[in-house]
Amino acid sequence: MRIGELSRRTGVSERALRYYEEHGLLRPERRPSGYRVYREADVPAVRRIRVLLAAGLSIAQIVAALPCMVDDDGLLLPSCPELVDELVKHRDRIGEAIDELEATRGNLDAIIAAERRAG
Amino acid sequence: MRIGELSRRTGVSERALRYYEEHGLLRPERRPSGYRVYREADVPAVRRIRVLLAAGLSIAQIVAALPCMVDDDGLLLPSCPELVDELVKHRDRIGEAIDELEATRGNLDAIIAAERRAG
DNA sequence: CTAAACCTTGACGTTGATGTCAGAGTCAAG
DNA sequence: CTTGACTCTGACATCAACGTCAAGGTTTAG
The missing domain is CATH 1.20.5 (Single alpha-helices involved in coiled-coils or other helix-helix interfaces)
Known part of the structure; x- marks a missing residue:
């Protein structure tokens, strides 16, 4: 999916999603055009990020704590x-x-x- | 006591103490010179403010919370x-x-x- | 009385997590 | 091919909770 859909499905602004990528929390693939392409697993990943942010952790702490967000199937990225x-x-x-x-x-x-x- | 002593005794910077006053968290009296004069009760008050901040509350939330928290001579709202x-x-x-x-x-x-x- | 220490009010700087806007490229439908 | 929705990369704006001067008045110790 592209950024608009991820934004709608998570309730997180496109700006914020790009910001998370900038800081290494998300790593979407890119089309030749430059468009970001996200996977289904990014939906719960964004949810986890929001939970930690809401609890008062900084992006840096989240990056440090979760260098590898674990997928639903338990595999490391x-x-x-x-x-x-x-x-x-x-x-x-x-x-x-x-x-x-x-x-x-x-x-x-x-x-x-x-x-x-x-x- | 004046602002310097309160700062030393609470470990909170003078800037922060003035900031708290600006937002209605402290109401020191003033000398004719303009110098702020704090009471003993302001020492624990500042501590309470810090605890609430450390718990992740905003100044605005603390302003709302303080009337509920006074053990000294305040009113309950x-x-x-x-x-x-x-x-x-x-x-x-x-x-x-x-x-x-x-x-x-x-x-x-x-x-x-x-x-x-x-x- | 004077110097050092203390205090005052601005006012601009900082950091983190965005919002917002501009200018331009991309994609799907008609 | 054109329109409209979507996306891209900057880049400046904002908000909270202060930090950090600057320029000047006050207090107190000697």
Whole structure:
């Protein structure tokens, strides 16, 4: 599919989709004309990106945490690092992101509890 | 106390403190000279602001939230249930992101294990 | 009284994730 | 072949939450 359809199906602007590509989050193929061609798997991929962005992660963190978005069938994309070492590092970065988010969620929980007592 | 001391005691820059005032989060008194004069209660107030910011709330949301949070001498406003709702939604979004990241980490773990077995 | 330290209000700079617009090429239908 | 929808690459605009001066007034220690 082309960018317009992906945009409609995900609710994400074309501008944003091009921006994600610019930062390595999406790698659509190109027609000779230059038109981007996306696969079905890019629809859930965009959804994952939005979830992480909504949670407060930056594009850079998402790039670092998900250098290889896993497909529905569980296969790695061709761009993935081969060394176990690299994979371990990536997993650890994801762990850091998780820790950050859990701390944030902890803060929110405390606030919510306090407000319930006060309100 | 004046702005420098509040800045030192909270670890928040003077610029940020002035910015918070600009947006209605702090209301220090003024000397005839124009110097801001803060009360002791402003120290914990600034801490609360930082916690909310760290939890991912915007200044505008905090402005709405502060009246609900005062333990000192403030009033409670009826916008509280709405606020708690928003906070809960925000927390749930973060939970979603954590789930995504944990799934990704699980995939990476499986790949790492497979690579190790395969040599 | 004076110098150092502190404070004031602008006002422009920064970063991240887009919005928006211009000028131009591409594609599908009639 | 032409029209209209779609897409491309810049490039400037925006918004939040500050950082960073600049130019000048205030306070306090000695």
